[in-house]
Amino acid sequence: MFRIGQGFDVHRFGEGRPLMIGGVEIPYEKGLLGHSDADVLLHAVADACLGAIGEGDIGRHFPDTDAAFKDADSAALLAHVFQLVKQKGYKLGNLDCTIIAQKPKMAPYIGKMRETIARILEAEIGQVNVKATTTEKLGFAGREEGIAAQAAVLLEQA
């Protein structure tokens, strides 16, 4: 038995925040705004996992009106989501993600993101793929107003 899920998220850039993407802090002049640490990639992955098990989305599990999640570590939120995946009797088949960002260059950090996500999802690095693309300076990402991320996940019965 297999279950598929997909996730999409966007966060706006803001000053004075660390840039967290895929559980990795990327040195950059600005970070992303959000109630949590605004890790747009981990949010997309969490939504893909929740979608695959029919459990709604991260806003339902971790409301942005709840002070408990203020500046939350998105790695911890994803770890909680993965506990739900396991409770439903599933494990990761594979995950494929895309970061949509004009800047900064993600390539140097992709390996560390894959390692981090694989560790959280109790999987091998080969089960986790992370890609990045610009939008050729088009749209909000192209104007460097924010970053988007997409994720597609396949879960297998454990």
Ligand SMILES: Nc1ccn([C@@H]2O[C@H](COP(=O)(O)O)[C@@H](O)[C@H]2O)c(=O)n1
């Ligand atoms: N923020 C980004 C965007 C892209 N990359 C890498 O560059 C390649 C070319 O990007 P295009 O948008 O011109 O297709 C892309 O395949 C990524 O390897 C990146 O590292 N960081």
Ligand SMILES: C[C@@]1(CO)OP(=O)(O)OP(=O)(O)OC[C@H]1O
């Ligand atoms: C993660 C949560 C909770 O801290 O806050 P944000 O960082 O604003 O992120 P978002 O992608 O809007 O999703 C759900 C939220 O409830």
